[in-house]
Amino acid sequence: MQGNEVGEKKKDWTDEERLELATKLGTELHEYLNSLKKKSYTEGWPEDRWQEEMEKHPFFMKKPPELGDELSPLMEGLQQLKYGEDENTPEELANNYKEDGNFNYKYKKYRLAILSYTTGIQTKCKDDNLMAQLYNNRAAAHFMLQNYRSCLNDCKLALKFKPQYPKALSRAITCSFYIKDYDQCIDLCDQFLDQSPTDKTILKLRSDSVIAKERLQRDKRKQERAKKKLDKENEKLLETIFRKGINLELTNDEQKLELRDLEPLVSQIAQRVHFDEKDKLVWPVMILYPETQQTDFIQNFHEDTLIIEQLIELFKEPPEWDVNHRYIVENINVYFEGENKCSIHKIDIQLTLDEILRDKQFIVRGGTPAFLILVKSSEAEKHFLANY
Amino acid sequence: MESLQEISEYLSPNTRLDVKVCALNHVLRILDKLFKMYTGVTATTDGRELLLKLPEMLIKLVTFVQDSCAAISKCAAQILVNITGDESGTNAMLIISESSYSTEINKSDLVTQEPNQNLIKVCLRAIMDKSSIIADLCCMILSNMTRPFHLIDRTITLIEQSGYSWDEILSVFTTKQYNTKGDKLHYLGPVFSNLTRSPRIRRYLMDRHRYVIQRILPFTEYSDSLIRRGGIVGTLKNCTFDTENHVWLLSPEVDLLSYLLLPLAGPEEFDDEDMSKLPINLQYLPETKIRETDPDIRLMLLEALNQFCATKVAREMLRKANTYLILRELHKWEKDKNCLLACENVVDILIKTEKEIGLDNLKEVEVPSAYTEMFHKMDKEFISNT
Numbered sequence: 129m130q131g132n133e134v135g136e137k138k139k140d141w142t143d144e145e146r147l148e149l150a151t152k153l154g155t156e157l158h159e160y161l162n163s164l165k166k167k168s169y170t171e172g173w174p175e176d177r178w179q180e181e182m183e184k185h186p187f188f189m190k191k192p193p194e195l196g197d198e199l200s201p202l203m204e205g206l207q208q209l210k211y212g213e214d215e216n217t218p219e220e221l222a223n224n225y226k227e228d229g230n231f232n233y234k235y236k237k238y239r240l241a242i243l244s245y246t247t248g249i250q251t252k253c254k255d256d257n258l259m260a261q262l263y264n265n266r267a268a269a270h271f272m273l274q275n276y277r278s279c280l281n282d283c284k285l286a287l288k289f290k291p292q293y294p295k296a297l298s299r300a301i302t303c304s305f306y307i308k309d310y311d312q313c314i315d316l317c318d319q320f321l322d323q324s325p326t327d328k329t330i331l332k333l334r335s336d337s338v339i340a341k342e343r344l345q346r347d348k349r350k351q352e353r354a355k356k357k358l359d360k361e362n363e364k365l366l367e368t369i370f371r372k373g374i375n376l377e378l379t380n381d382e383q384k385l386e387l388r389d390l391e392p393l394v395s396q397i398a399q400r401v402h403f404d405e406k407d408k409l410v411w412p413v414m415i416l417y418p419e420t421q422q423t424d425f426i427q428n429f430h431e432d433t434l435i436i437e438q439l440i441e442l443f444k445e446p447p448e449w450d451v452n453h454r455y456i457v458e459n460i461n462v463y464f465e466g467e468n469k470c471s472i473h474k475i476d477i478q479l480t481l482d483e484i485l486r487d488k489q490f491i492v493r494g495g496t497p498a499f500l501i502l503v504k505s506s507e508a509e510k511h512f513l514a515n516y
Numbered sequence: 517m518e519s520l521q522e523i524s525e526y527l528s529p530n531t532r533l534d535v536k537v538c539a540l541n542h543v544l545r546i547l548d549k550l551f552k553m554y555t556g557v558t559a560t561t562d563g564r565e566l567l568l569k570l571p572e573m574l575i576k577l578v579t580f581v582q583d584s585c586a587a588i589s590k591c592a593a594q595i596l597v598n599i600t601g602d603e604s605g606t607n608a609m610l611i612i613s614e615s616s617y618s619t620e621i622n623k624s625d626l627v628t629q630e631p632n633q634n635l636i637k638v639c640l641r642a643i644m645d646k647s648s649i650i651a652d653l654c655c656m657i658l659s660n661m662t663r664p665f666h667l668i669d670r671t672i673t674l675i676e677q678s679g680y681s682w683d684e685i686l687s688v689f690t691t692k693q694y695n696t697k698g699d700k701l702h703y704l705g706p707v708f709s710n711l712t713r714s715p716r717i718r719r720y721l722m723d724r725h726r727y728v729i730q731r732i733l734p735f736t737e738y739s740d741s742l743i744r745r746g747g748i749v750g751t752l753k754n755c756t757f758d759t760e761n762h763v764w765l766l767s768p769e770v771d772l773l774s775y776l777l778l779p780l781a782g783p784e785e786f787d788d789e790d791m792s793k794l795p796i797n798l799q800y801l802p803e804t805k806i807r808e809t810d811p812d813i814r815l816m817l818l819e820a821l822n823q824f825c826a827t828k829v830a831r832e833m834l835r836k837a838n839t840y841l842i843l844r845e846l847h848k849w850e851k852d853k854n855c856l857l858a859c860e861n862v863v864d865i866l867i868k869t870e871k872e873i874g875l876d877n878l879k880e881v882e883v884p885s886a887y888t889e890m891f892h893k894m895d896k897e898f899i900s901n902t
Binding site for chain 2: 334338339345353356
C-alpha cells in the first residue's frame with residue numbers, strides 16, 4: 129500500500145467520469161466477446177446431461193456410489209486419500225471407517241454403519257482403544273437392529289480390547305437380559321458394580337434378572353415335576369393293563385405294550401383308557417350295530433360296571449334309527465371279534481367289563497374295546513354269524 | 517530356639533543369595549519340626565508359648581510368609597495358622613501388625629512387594645493375588661484372627677487400613693475360581709461370619725443403596741464346601757439381629773427368607789395352592805432336593821428365622837410366605853434335638869395370631885432371670901430327653 133502511494137498519484141474521480149469509464153469498459157467487453165469465434169461448449173457437462181454429471185461429482189452426489197458403479201476420477205482420488213492403504217496407516221484407516229460408521233449410525237443407517245465398522249475392524253489396527261470403540265459401536269448398531277446376540281458378541285470383543293469398558297459392559301448386560309441369559313447377566317452386573325457399586329440402572333437390572341431367573345427356574349421345575357408325574361402315571365397304566373393280562377393289538381413287533389397302543393384311533397373318542405381316583409381303569413368303548421351300520425361310543429366305561437348295567441343305560445332312550453324298538457336289553461346278543469377278526473364270541477352280559485377284557489380271546493384294538501350288538505335270532509344275526 | 521534366632525540374622529534381604537538359601541533351608545527344617553510339634557497327636561502348647569515370647573521370631577515368620585520360595589512361605593503361613601489359633605497368638609500378631617503402622621501407611625508397598633510385618637495386610641495381599649499359593653492359608657489366619665470377639669474392632673481397623681476395600685475382598689470371595697492355583701478361599705466365609713458380629717460390618721453388608729448382602733445369598737446352597745456355606749449362613753444369621761432391617765431383608769430386594777428356607781426344604785410335594793404361596797425359589801422343588809446336611813448350619817438357619825419372629829411385621833411376612841409348611845415338613849424329618857427345639861420355637865410363634873401375641877417387638881420383653889433359668893433348664897431337658 130505504501131509503495132503504491134509513493135509510485136503513483138491517486139486520481140480524484142468524479143461520478144460522471146466513473147460512469148463514463150464503466151460504459152466504455154462494458155462496450156469493449158461486448159465487442160471482444162462478439163469478436164470471438166463461435167464454438168459450442170465442449171469441456172464442461174453437456175447441457176442435456178448436466179444433472180447426471182452433477183450427480184457424479186462427489187460434492188453434489190445425492191447418494192453414495194454403490195458397489196460396481198464406475199467412479200469419477202475425482203471420487204476415486206478422494207477415496208484413495210481416505211481409504212487407500214498406501215496413503216493411510218491401519219490406525220488412520222480404522223479411524224476413518226469408524227467415522228463413516230458413526231455418520232451412518234447418526235442417520236440411523238445401522239446396516240451401513242455395521243459394514244463400516246466391520247471394515248474398520250478388518251484393518252486389525254494396533255490401537256486397542258480404537259478396536260474396542262469399533263466393536264462397541266458395531267454392538268450399538270446391532271442393538272438398534274435388535275440383533276442382541278451379535279450385539280453381545282461384539283460387546284465381549286470390545287471388552288477384550290478394553291476391559292471394564294463401561295458402555296460395552298452395560299450394553300452386554302442389557303443384551304443378556306433380553307436374550308434371557310440371566311446367569312451371564314448377573315455375572316456382568318457384578319463386574320459392572322465392582323467399578324460403580326451404586327449405579328441404579330444396573331442394580332435394577334441385576335435384581336430383575338435374579339427375579340426373572342427364579343421364575344424361569346421355577347417354571348422349569350414345575351414342568352419337570354408334571355412330566356415326571358405323567359410318566360409315572362403312564363407307566364402305572366401300562367403295568368396295570370399288562371398285569372391284568374388284557375390282550376392288546378400291538379403296533380410294534382417286540383410284543384411290548386406301549387402308550388400308543390392305548391391311543392384311540394377314532395376321533396369320536398375324547399380320552400384314552402385312564403385311572404379314576406380309586407386307581408380303577410376307565411375305558412372308552414365302541415358299540416357296533418352291524419344290522420344298521422350304526423355305531424355308539426361310550427366315553428367312560430368303568431371296568432367294574434356290569435355290561436348289562438351299561439346296556440340298560442344305553443337303551444333307556446331307544447335309538448332313533450330303531451323304529452320298531454327291537455333293540456332292548458332282553459332282546460339282544462352281544463359279541464366281540466377275536467384275534468385277526470377270524471372268530472366271533474358271544475359274551476355273558478352279567479359280567480363286568482374287566483372280566484370280559486381278561487378273556488384270553490378278547491383283543492383290544494386301537495385302545496378301544498369294541499362290542500357288536502345284534503337282535504337275538506334275527507335274520508341279521510344269522511347272516512352275520514355266517515361270515516365267521 | 518537360640519539357633520533359630522542366630523539364623524534369623526542371616527535372613528535380611530541383603531544377605532548373599534547362597535547364604536540365604538542355606539540359612540532358609542535350615543530354618544525350614546526347624547520350622548518343620550515346630551510345625552509337627554503343633555500338629556502332631558501329642559501337640560503341646562510349649563512350643564507355641566516359646567514362640568510367643570519371641571516377637572522377633574514372629575515378625576520373622578511374617579517375613580517368611582512373603583518369601584519367594586514357595587515351601588518357606590507355605591510353612592510359615594501354616595505355623596501362623598496355628599499361632600493365631602488361640603487368643604494370645606492372635607493378640608500377639610495384632611500388636612505386631614499395628615506397630616507396623618508407625619512406619620508406613622500407604623498402598624505403595626502393595627505394589628512393590630516389600631516385606632511387610634503387618635500380617636493382616638500380608639494375608640490380604642496373598643488373598644487378592646490370583647496366583648498366590650498361600651491364599652487359603654491366609655484366609656485361615658484371618659478367620660482365626662477375627663474370632664476373638666473383643667479383638668474384633670482392632671482387626672477391622674487393620675483391614676480397613678490395609679488399602680483393600682470391603683468391596684474388593686467380597687468380590688474376590690464371590691468370584692468363581694478367583695485363584696488360579698486352585699486355592700478356594702472358602703475360609704473367607706468364616707471371616708465374614710466373624711466380622712458381622714460387629715455392627716460396623718453389618719452396616720456395610722446391608723447398605724441399601726448397593727448390592728452387597730445379595731451377592732452372598734446364593735452360597736446358602738453351596739454344596740462344594742461346608743466351610744463356605746456355614747460361613748455364609750452365619751453371616752446372614754448375624755444380619756437378622758438388626759430388627760430395623762427386617763422389612764428390607766424380607767422384601768423382594770433381598771428376599772432373604774427364600775435363601776434361609778431353601779436349605780431347610782426337602783423334596784415334598786404340596787398342592788398347587790400351598791405351592792403358590794411359597795417363595796418362588798421353593799416352588800416345585802425336584803424329587804432329588806436334599807436338606808442341609810450339617811445340623812449346625814440348620815440350627816443357624818432356624819435361629820435366623822427365630823430372629824425374624826421378634827417383630828410383628830416380619831412375623832406376618834413369614835406367615836404369608838408359608839414358612840410354616842417348610843418347617844412342618846422339616847420337623848417330620850429332623851433328628852437333631854437342637855434343631856427340633858429351634859424349629860418348634862419358630863413354629864410356636866408363627867402359629868399364634870398377632871392378637872394372641874399382642875406385642876410388636878418380642879425383644880422388648882423383659883424376662884425375669886428366674887424364668888430365664890427355668891427356660892434354659894427346660895431347653896436342656898428337651899435336648900437330653902425325648
